[in-house]
Amino acid sequence: MNDQDKLIKEENKPTAKADGGKIAVAVAAALFSGVVIGLATGVLFAPKKGQKTRKEIADKSKELMERSKNSVTGTINKTVEFTKESKGKFDRVIDIITPKKKKEVKENKEVK
Secondary structure (H helix, E strand, O other): EEEEHHHHHHHOOOOOHHHHHHHHHHHHHHHHHHHHHHHHHHHHOOOOOHHHHHHHHHHHEEEEEEEHHHHHHHHHHHHHHHHHHHHHHHHHHHHHOOOHHHHHHHHHHHHH
């Protein structure tokens, strides 16, 4: 490659400074457009006043708390019932497994 070809190539080569400036302008334009579109969308689609929204959030929170309490209470009740049933089944299994002599000794001890 001769000197003249190098000069032509250098003249046609875009400078980094020029490309950086174009990129900065594009980024600034995109950022500005995003802000404007976001503000417009927020104003157009804002559902309610803040006070009304806070009240709805409080009401929903109370409702969820009540549901949670009911759920926990139901779970506790089911657990107690399951425990009683399991104990009854366990006692029946013990009665089957335990020899009669040990059972009689156990009953005698309970009577005394």
